[in-house]
Amino acid sequence: MADNQNLEVLQAPGTVFFIFGATGDLAHRKLYPAIYSLYREGKLAEDFAVIGVARRPRTPEEFRSDLYDSIQEFCRYPVKDGEEWARFAEHFEYKSLDIHNVDGYRELREHTEAMEAKYGIPGNRLFYLALAPELFGSVSLNLQKGGMLESGGWHRLVIEKPFGYDLPSAEKLNEELNQVFKEEEIFRIDHYLGKEMVQNIEVIRFANAFFEPLWNNKHIANVQITLSETVGVEERGGYYDHAGALRDMGQNHMLQLLTMIAMEPPSRLLAEDIRDEKVKVLRSLRPYPTEAEVKAHVVRGQYTEGEAGGKVLPGYRQEDKIDPNSNTETYFAAKLYVDNFRWAGVPFYIRTGKRLPVKTTEVVVEFKSMPNNVYLGQKHTLAPNLLVIRVNPMEGIYIKINAKNPGTESEIKPLAMEFCQSCQVGINSPEAYERLIHDAAHGDSTYFTRWDEVAAAWSFIDRIAEAWAKAPGEISHYPAGSWGPKEAEELLAQDGFKWWPVNGQEEDNVIWIKG
Template sequence: MVIFGGAGDLARRKLFPALYSLHRNQLIDQRFSVLGVGRSERSADEYREIVRDSINRYARVDVEDEEEWSSFVEKFDFVSLDVKTPAGYQRLREAVEERERRYTIPGNRLFYLAVAPELFGPVAARLKEGGLTESDGWKRLLIEKPFGRDYPSAEDLQAQIAGSFKEEEIYRIDHYLGKEMVQNIEVIRFANTLFENMWNNRYISNVQITASETVGVEDRASYYDRAGALRDMVQNHILQILMMVAMEPPSRLKPEAIHDEKVKVLRSLRRWRGDDVKRYMVRGQYTGGYLQEKEVPAYRDEENVPADSDNETFVAGKLYIDNFRWSGVPFYIRTGKRMEEKATEVVIQFKDVPKNLYFNKTNDLGPNLLVIKINPEEGLSLQINAKKPGTDNEVVPIVMDFCNNCQEESPEAYESLIHDALEGDRTFFTRWDEVSLAWKFVDPIRQAWDQEGADTLTFYEAGSNGPKEADALLIQDGFRWHSPYNPRTGSVVHGSPIGD
C-alpha cells in the first residue's frame, strides 16, 4: 500500500487507525507493507513514531501488546519525493519492489491518493510512466473526494486517470458509504418483506435526508469557501444516500448490478434549472450564535473567510425521482454547518390514516415513521400509534428501537472501505457514471446561484436548524422536518403533518 500524503492529516486521523484495527482483527494479510510518500525527509523510525502517535490519539483500539505492535509497525516505511517530478518515481518503484521481495507480496499494489485534488491526475500518470502499474499482481487506485469541481473538470480528471488505470481498478471514496447504517439500508429494504412491499408511492408520503453538523468551517476555509455545501455534501454524500434509499432491487448481489440500479435513480432524478432552483432549492449561511451555551462567530468572521463571502454553509431542497416507484413522492434534503445538533439520518414518513375515523376524529395522529440513524447514533426506529395505557381510547406514538452502537463501537468507515479495496469489492465505492450524473444534477443549481449571486443567499443563526426558507419547502406541502428518536435519551420523534 503506497500512501501519497503518507504523513498528512488524513493518514494520521483515519488511515493508520483503520489499518491497525484491521490488523488487530486479523482482516489484513500478514504479508503487507505500507510505504508513505511525502516531500519531507523522514527515516523509517521517525515515520513509525508518527504512526504510533496516530494510534494513541485516534484509534478505537489501544496498543496492548508491544510485541504485536512491533510486528505491525515494522511494515511501515517512508519515501521522500516530489510527486510532481518523474525522478522520484524510480526510487519509489525500487522501494516497492524491495518490500515485495522482503514480504513475498505477489505484486499486488494499492495506491492511495491522500493529496490535494489537483494532484490526482498527475500522480496517476507518473505511476504509469515510472512502471509502478506494471506487476504480476493487481493494481488499484484509491481516490478521496472531491472528484472534480464540476462535470467538465471531473471529465478531464477521469480522462487523465483512465490513461493509467481501468475503471474497475479505480476506487473513488465516499466515506459515507463506509458507515454501518448506510450499508445497512440495502439489508433493511431487501431482507424485509414488511418494508419492501411498502417502499413506494402508494404508502410513503415523503422521505427526508438530513446531514447536519455542529462544527463550523474550522481549518478548511481555503477549500470550503470555493466549494460550499452544495459541492462538499450534496453532490456526493447526500445523493449517495438518496440512491441507496431509492434504488430498485439489483438483479444479483454483485457490485456492478448494484451500481447499475443506483445509476438508474440519478437518471430519473428531475433536474432543476433557472426558476426551478428558486422554487425547490434553498441555500443559507450561518451568522453568529450560541452552541451548547458557547458563543460562536458568523461564517464571515471565521479565519481565512472573506468578509463579503456569499458561499453557502447550508443547502436544502425538494427533489423528485420520476419513475414508477417514486413518482410524486418528495425527497427533502438538508445539510448544514453550525446546526443545533450533529445528525445524519433518513426519515421515511408513511402516509396518514384516513381522517375523521374513530381513532382519528381530531385528525391529529402522528405519522408512522421509519428512522435510519447513520451518525453519531446508529440504529433504526419505527414509530407507530398505540393506545395509551390506562385510558379508554387515547392514542399516543410509541417507538420500537434498535441501537447499533449503544453496546459496542462500530468499525470506522475507513476500516470497511480499505478492507473492501484490499478484497477488490467496489460495492461501496462510486463508479464514474454515478459521479458524472451527480455533477450534471448539481451544476445547473450551482450556475443559477452564481448568476443571481448574494440575492439567493439566506441566513440562519448558528445553533439553529437552518433558515426558515428551508422549513417553508415542507410547510407548503403539509409536512415539517422530523427530529428522530434518540435511544440514549428516550425522546420520541417530534414533528407531524400540519393540518389544513
C-alpha cells in the first residue's frame, strides 16, 4: 500500500530488474533506495523481482543485509522493519557472475525464470548496467547469447554515462548495442533529467501565459547555467584525469539543461516529439570552427591549493591518482549561441567546476533592462528582472523584480519573490533515479537521451576538446574555494553582463519574500 494516499500512483508492470554492478557505489547509494521508495509509494506492486549481479561472491543473507544498510542510510523513507521489510527483501536475489562467461548467463536465465514463476512476472526484463562503459557491448552480446532475451515480455537496457569519450567512441559503442537492442529499447540515463525542478522547467515555460510571450531574444538578455561542486575529485582521480570537466559535465548535464531552457514547445505530448525539439537545439548551437574561436568563447581552468571554511585544500595536481603535471580541466565556462529565430543573438553562459564555494545547480534567465533614459530610469539605476530556477540542492524558483522600498519616499530596490519547494512541510521530493527507473519500466523515454541527441552533443564538445589538445598548456588556474578563473568573469564583462550570485550567496540589497 502506498504511504501517501495523495500521490498519483501509476504502478509499474511486472518486471525483473537486473542490477549489473550490484555491489557498487551507484547501486548502494541510489538504485536500491529508489526501488524501495517506489515500493513504499505503491508504484511497485508485488509482481517484481530484483536480481543483483556482480563478480564477488555474496550469500543471499549478506546481499539483503547490504540492501538494508543502503536503504537505511540513503533512502528518503525510513525502513519499516518486521513483516513489511521481510516481504520487500524477499523480492531480491543475488547472482555471482563473470560477465565474460556465457555459461553464467544461462544459469542466470534459469534463476530468472524461477523468480518470474514465483511472482507471476510475464517475462518483462530490465537490465541496468551500472558498469564501466567499455563493458556495455560485451554484456549486451552475452545477454543475447545466454538466452536472457528469449522471454515472452519486453526487454530494455538502461545504461549510465559516460556514453563514450568522444563521438567516434560513442558511435562504436552504439553500434555494439544496436547489434542486440533496438534504439527504442535503449535508455541512456542522465540523472539530471530525473530531477524535479529540471522537469518543472517545461511546466514553468509552457503552462504560464506570462512567460512564453517573453521567452525569446526580444525580451531575454542572457541565460546563465551554473553547476558547481565544492568537492575535489575524491576517489575518481583515475577516471577524472582522463575525462575532465568538459566531458564529465559539459557533454551531458550542462547541454541537457540548455536544451530544456531553449527548446520549442513540442507539437504533441509524446516522448519522441519532446526529444525531437531538444535535438533541434543542439543542432542549432553555433560551432567554434577554429582554435581562436574556442579560445574566445571558452574558459578552461584547474584548481590550485586554496582554503575554504578555514580548511586548507590541496591543488588538483596534489590529489590522489592525478598526474603531477596534469593539464586536465576541473572547470570550464563557455559562451554559447543557439542560432534560431527565437534565440538569435542571446548568449547562453554555462559554467561548471570543482572546489567552488557552493554546491548548486541553477539556471538564471536575465531579462532585458528597462530604458535608462525615460521616467524612473532617469533617476534610478534599475536592476534587470530575473527568473531563477534552483535545481539542486535546494529546489525552487524565484522572480526578481523592482519595487519601492517600504517606508521610503521613492527608493527602488530589487525584490525577490521565492517559492522554495524543498522548504514545504510535508513535501518529500522524489529522487531522480526513482522517476527514471519507473519511467524505464513503463517504456517512457521522455527523460532519457536518444542516440542522435548524444551524437549532436559530442559533435559540439569534440571541437572544443580538439582545440584544447593542440594547446594543452593553455589553462587558467584558480584557488580552491574560489569561483574560478578571472577569465570567466571577463567572458561576461565584455558583453556588459556579470555572473549572478547563486544559492546561498544572495545579494544584501535584495528584499526577499519567501514562501
